[in-house]
Amino acid sequence: MNRKEQEKERLSKYPCPEKDTREKETFGVLLSDEIEYYVREHKMIDPFNIENLKPASYELTVGYEYSIGGESKTLSDENGKNIIEIKPFEVVIIRTREVINLPRFIIARWNIRVRKAYEGLLWVGGPQVDPGWVGYLSCPLYNLSYRPVTLTLYDPIAVIDFVKTTPFNKGECVEYQLKKGENKPERQLPSRILFEDYNPGKLKSALFTEAAQKIDEMEKRISRSESEAEQINIKMEERISRFESTSIVIVSVLFTALAIFATSTTAIKYDLPVWTFISVILSVIAITFSLLTHFKYSRLQMYQRWMILVSIYIIISGLVIISILRK
16 A cells, blocks of 8 residues: 555545534634534544634644755754745745544635734635545745745644535535535545645746846856956966066166176276176076066976077077177
8 A cells, every 4th residue: 555545544534524513503703612622523623732723713833744946845853854944936835734624514714824924925825625625735835025934843834714604415515526416435535635746846936946047147147257357367467477577588688788798898818897797697697587487477398498598598608708709
């Protein structure tokens, strides 16, 4: 026996009276004492908590099963796993903890608690439960506010009231799940017994989904813009660094050329001034550092960089030697 068959067998054991056994025949909305009577005699609300009984209604509570964002989930009594968070513009489908078992001569009407409505929850459920119904109640809730709303397991979520109908006449009145005149010995159960029979995964908030997509697209655009801006900054820094390193190379070459020129105009028989050698050495060092800075942002291979450095050193050394030997 699968889970659905087990649930059918369990629900079929609830009594379904066709005639009111109350000695004093009454009509209208049931007050608290009448609700208690039918709960005690016919198990109209199961489980029943006297603290949830109101003057003319009963507070239904959040059950274990719910669906949010198209995904069915289960609550438990464990801390942290007994809370539902409904984000702004999101839809959640909840199932009541209580089974409602209505006699043939009573209907029920239910709606969200006023307190929950003021928190931003919009009720999307059907207001009336037909006589003869037995089972859990399920309905979608829409968070219309700009902030998340939380629901806790066993949290009072809806208010249900009960109204007596005119007398039920078998064969003349339409029974739940039966057409007028049909007669079946067994009690007719709802076609949707389990929570998944309502296909809760198909119901999603279009506004929430669209807003999430828009936010995701915006974040991607911002990320791309930041990445592009970062690339532009890197390129600008590279250009500035290349300009600086190139300027240093040019100045260093000029100082080196000046030192070589000064050396070439000095007779070899005299001792060369010390500042001449210092100028040449400092110029070579400056060229080296400026080239290394320039190479940092270039795409040259390591051996190519060393070849350029060595070639420059050879040229400078050759010029110095030639300038000295000319005398």
